[in-house]
Amino acid sequence: MSKHIPVLLNEVIEALNIQPGGSFVDGTLGCAGHSKAILEKAGPEGCLIGIDRDKEILEFAKESLQEQEGSSVCVWGNYKDMKKILENEKTNQVDGILLDLGVSSFQIDTRERGFSFMQDAELDMRMNPNEGESVQDLLHRISEKELADILYEYADERRSRRIAKLIVEKRKKKAITRTSELAELAIKAYGRRGKSHPATRTFQALRIAVNNELENLHTFFQNSLSCLKPKGRLCIISYHSLEDRAVKLQFREWAKEKSCELITKKPIVPNISEVKVNNRSRSAKMRICEKL
Template structure:
């Protein structure tokens, strides 16, 4: 499962249009799947810089990609400029963002991302960061909680859930993922096909990891570092991310900096979704620097 097929790999590599001797950036190297695909298309003078906020993912990527043409570093893609500069890279021919969580983060015990688990609420991609989901759930004021649930979870019961969380934690801290999931389920009072806590967990993850802010900054850094003719490819997994990517490309096209390569986002083929259900919400968009 670790080395499962990376999401939309053929589509991404095709869109990147990898040049043999080019320099490529994998902004979310994860377990190294996309980087490995790029590496297999590069010639002797080509190179890759990969980054990730997650130490555990990087360790696996190091093992898998160990190659003198691959440079890997721990860090956020919002600081891409600094990371690239540390390897002497000032511009590049292509960059990939595969947003969201790696399989390992989802399945790894102790990371506190999954609502079925009795793990402590955590959700930090970077385990050196101090803010965790526990802090948000147990320390944020009701108003702030409601705002996050509404904006980042697009949760229609944001106010009710925020109130339920605050009243529950007055009795005792909400420590585990399962406790939070139960609190949210009780507000809904029923269970449909999708777990009622799905949107709450998405909202917390976005808040803890500052995901939308990161994405905006990462995309700007990508646009300024790309060589003319270079391409940026982004795979996103929920509508808030996709909107940011779409607007970024639209604005870049308006100001004559980017050419939109995907009027409509590409989505995985049915066979891929069957093999890897986690890919079902993926949307791939791309643009070329002009």
């Protein structure tokens, strides 16, 4: 298990306004870094329900949380189904909900999961390897136009058409099954390496697509406030502009309806010290609202 550094940890604990004996949901449990700190703050009477799509990482989180005071339940599932999960756990409402969107360090660093262009592996990228189609399946199925649209809409890839064309030409000769093969096509489309790796946006867009990341977020919004007690807080950390925009617009809509109060008018971002220690936190943005 790679070393896990929870993003904006101190800011999350402050944002959730944790009181002794409080109840919380971590909808993206991961390695339980945030959850352990939440339980520590909530004390021996505190309780937490952790949800994750990744069964492998869930087992690690479960062991990690057993060392912590307070009660915890780890559920294999998708945060979009939070209301149903809470009902199954005989819980109606909680004091706070955290979502830390994006890919965990464990998933990125586990070569076999196929999330990273930095190491060769089977091209997969599913957060739940038991569900849905992999990236290689997606690349085999969709049209050149559909692929270009995904690259542009989900990652603002300015060379989306060129990359899509190269992928389609390649797959006519041989199926694209390796992360290195996909990365090489992105490099070819750019002709040279710039400040960031040419495959960065391509990998981001395809990961978002196969995991239905934006659809899951919008489904979650439909019932999320009903899962919170009055004065309960919802804290969401996002890592790319599409997610952050979706969160910002939803929070504003709720505030306009007088359903919640915006705790943050502008997103909270990591300070320079945190980014130096954990470079993967550099694009994180956290927004908070409180149910009225």
